Amino acid sequence: MRVTATAIMLVAGFSSSVAAQSGATGDAARGAQIYQASCGSCHSINANRVGPAHRGVVGRRAGTMTGYNYSAALRASRIIWDARTIDRFLQDPQKMIPGTKMGFRLTDPSRRNDVIAYLRQQSRPVPK
Amino acid sequence: MTQMQQSRRNLMRLTGTGVLSAVAVGILGDAPALARSMGKGPGVTASQGDIDILNVALGLEHEAIEAYLIGAESGLLQKPVLDLALIFQGHHKGHRDALARAVHDLGGKAVEPKTRAAYVESLNVASLKNQNDILRLAQSHELGAANAYIGVMPSLGGKELAQVCAKIAADEASHWSLLTTALEQPIPATAFLFG
Numbered sequence: 200m201r202v203t204a205t206a207i208m209l210v211a212g213f214s215s216s217v218a219a220q221s222g223a224t225g226d227a228a229r230g231a232q233i234y235q236a237s238c239g240s241c242h243s244i245n246a247n248r249v250g251p252a253h254r255g256v257v258g259r260r261a262g263t264m265t266g267y268n269y270s271a272a273l274r275a276s277r278i279i280w281d282a283r284t285i286d287r288f289l290q291d292p293q294k295m296i297p298g299t300k301m302g303f304r305l306t307d308p309s310r311r312n313d314v315i316a317y318l319r320q321q322s323r324p325v326p327k
Numbered sequence: 328m329t330q331m332q333q334s335r336r337n338l339m340r341l342t343g344t345g346v347l348s349a350v351a352v353g354i355l356g357d358a359p360a361l362a363r364s365m366g367k368g369p370g371v372t373a374s375q376g377d378i379d380i381l382n383v384a385l386g387l388e389h390e391a392i393e394a395y396l397i398g399a400e401s402g403l404l405q406k407p408v409l410d411l412a413l414i415f416q417g418h419h420k421g422h423r424d425a426l427a428r429a430v431h432d433l434g435g436k437a438v439e440p441k442t443r444a445a446y447v448e449s450l451n452v453a454s455l456k457n458q459n460d461i462l463r464l465a466q467s468h469e470l471g472a473a474n475a476y477i478g479v480m481p482s483l484g485g486k487e488l489a490q491v492c493a494k495i496a497a498d499e500a501s502h503w504s505l506l507t508t509a510l511e512q513p514i515p516a517t518a519f520l521f522g
Contacts, residue, residue, distance in 0.1 A: 236470050236474055240387055240471025240472045240475045241383065241386075241387065241471075243449070246449045248390070248449045249383055249390070250383075291481075291482070300380075300382070302376065302379070302380035302383065302479040302482035303475060303482070304481050305478065
């Protein structure tokens with residue numbers, strides 16, 4: 200029974216990882232709601248607030264949003280934001296990039312996938 | 328409209344000014360104990376991660392204080408909603424003071440508020456046309472703040488620090504509930520409204 204449970208957990212973890220890499224299973228509409236409710240106090244798509252603006256974040260190098268005062272750790276991280284790196288960051292940002300100012304964790308994998316799907320939709324650059 | 332006014336009167340009865348002093352004093356009283364519990368005295372650098380998290384939370388509180396002030400000064404809020412907004416602003420001032428003191432006691436420098444112009448832009452104040460617009464902005468902010476405090480708790484270095492964040496999250500959740508009632512919106516039927 201223990202073996203079965205472990206296998207299920209491994210499969211679930213693998214599925215989550217694959218989903219995060221592809222971003223294929225996320226629901227962008229649901230992600231928009233989760234983004235507003237869970238990320239929206241610090242972030243918005245178009246404006247730098249407590250955290251940096253997120254339009255065009257997928258594919259962007261970490262720490263390069265114009266006009267936002269990043270931590271030195273994030274600026275130096277050399278990370279490119281894609282589904283996999285965003286998924287890892289949202290799980291535990293300070294574990295992935297020690298010294299980042301963000302401490303918020305989105306622990307539910309399906310909610311992370313939905314948020315990533317939403318962010319992938321927001322690909323246009325920030326309006327000047 | 329009469330039902331709405333009655334609903335707001337009920338809200339005001341629920342949120343007496345005594346709540347503010349109790350909350351503010353209670354949380355403020357935790358700040359020095361918090362620093363001691365982390366094993367750091369005043370002026371001694373604590374975990375930079377905790378200081379950074381507290382400063383992000385402090386940034387949220389600065390923004391909330393200014394948002395409620397902008398709402399109060401807009402002329403769009405009518406009593407008793409105006410009074411409710413000012414009470415909530417007072418709660419956020421209490422949170423601000425607690426967080427700023429904790430940052431100081433942990434050896435950090437508390438983040439300062441941004442300018443009014445910066446908040447006007449980031450909060451998209453130009454889009455606020457009536458009382459319900461302001462209530463919806465406040466409701467969205469309170470929901471986000473409650474979720475933010477819940478979301479940072481696992482990253483904090485001490486249980487006492489997490490407890491302070493839990494207290495503030497409970498205040499924000501209470502604000503969200505009252506604003507949702509003022510907007511006459513239904514409370515979600517599913518469990519886990521926050522987090």
